[in-house]
Amino acid sequence: MESEFFGHVKGAFTGAEATRPGKFQAADKGTIFLDEIGEMPMALQVKILRVLQEHQVVKVGATKTETLDIRVLAATNRNLEEEIRRGAFREDLYYRLNVIHIELPALRERGDDVLLLARYLLQRYADEFGSAAKGFSPGAMAAIRRHSWPGNVRELENRIKKAVILCDGSMVGPDDLDLGEETARKGETLAEARERFQRQYILDALEKNGGNRVQTAEELDVDPRTIYRYLEKA
Numbered sequence: 001m002e003s004e005f006f007g008h009v010k011g012a013f014t015g016a017e018a019t020r021p022g023k024f025q026a027a028d029k030g031t032i033f034l035d036e037i038g039e040m041p042m043a044l045q046v047k048i049l050r051v052l053q054e055h056q057v058v059k060v061g062a063t064k065t066e067t068l069d070i071r072v073l074a075a076t077n078r079n080l081e082e083e084i085r086r087g088a089f090r091e092d093l094y095y096r097l098n099v100i101h102i103e104l105p106a107l108r109e110r111g112d113d114v115l116l117l118a119r120y121l122l123q124r125y126a127d128e129f130g131s132a133a134k135g136f137s138p139g140a141m142a143a144i145r146r147h148s149w150p151g152n153v154r155e156l157e158n159r160i161k162k163a164v165i166l167c168d169g170s171m172v173g174p175d176d177l178d179l180g181e182e183t184a185r186k187g188e189t190l191a192e193a194r195e196r197f198q199r200q201y202i203l204d205a206l207e208k209n210g211g212n213r214v215q216t217a218e219e220l221d222v223d224p225r226t227i228y229r230y231l232e233k234a
Contacts, residue, residue: 024057024068031071037097038078038089049093072097079228107149107156109207114156118144121157122172125164133163134170143179148200202230 023032034040040048051057052072056065074097083089107114118136126133136144149155163176174180202220206227209215217224 022057024051024070025066027070028068029070031073034072034074036076037074038076038080038083042088042090045090045093049090049096052093052096082225082228103211105211106203107152108147109203112145114144114149115141117153117156118160121160122164125161129164131164131167132170133167133172135172137171137173140172140174140177140179143174143177147179199230202227 034048051068055069056067058065078089080089080094080098084091084094107117118141122133122136125131144156151158159177159179160172162178163172167173167176202216205220206213206216209219213227214224217227220226
């Protein structure tokens with residue numbers, strides 16, 4: 001993984017048959033996007049921090065440094081402040097990255113945006129697969145709004161792609177999306193039903209409090225970590 005980011009010189013390790021630039025060198029004078037930064041191993045975090053501080057990289061197996069001018073965008077679905085407390089993420093790297101913070105709410109918190117995204121994805125995949133599907137039935141739209149979308153946009157995309165491929169008519173129904181009422185509740189245990197209710201209740205309270213986690217925790221008389229736990233499942 002290190003050579004993927006920083007490049008390597010020929011013979012630096014077994015299989016290194018040619019000198020290659022890494023992703024940082026390729027992004028010089030431009031932008032690099034680091035997805036799922038919260039999953040990055042601690043050893044690599046140290047190296048990324050050094051790049052951000054010194055604006056220089058060294059290829060694996062090389063001794064000469066290369067100066068870079070790049071913009072870094074990073075994304076994660078983890079609560080990095082909680083990861084710092086757990087010792088899983090470096091605090092200094094967090095503050096290096098967290099200059100401009102943009103928080104994207106979970107899909108279920110975006111109101112009618114989910115329907116806009118659903119219509120866009122339906123058109124996209126209908127064109128791609130030559131499907132006759134042109135829209136959603138009223139029942140499908142209600143089911144889309146009702147579903148909690150724990151997998152966010154990826155889940156929405158996968159369900160719509162499957163529905164477009166399998167749908168026989170011009171209108172996609174809730175069963176095509178596997179969002180029929182019976183399907184959604186089939187086999188659900190009492191514990192699962194309770195968990196689903198608690199998750200939605202906490203998310204509704206969080207929305208009412210403008211996303212303020214501490215205020216929401218105080219209002220619900222729960223530990224703030226409970227709020228973080230449900231957000232991690234978003």
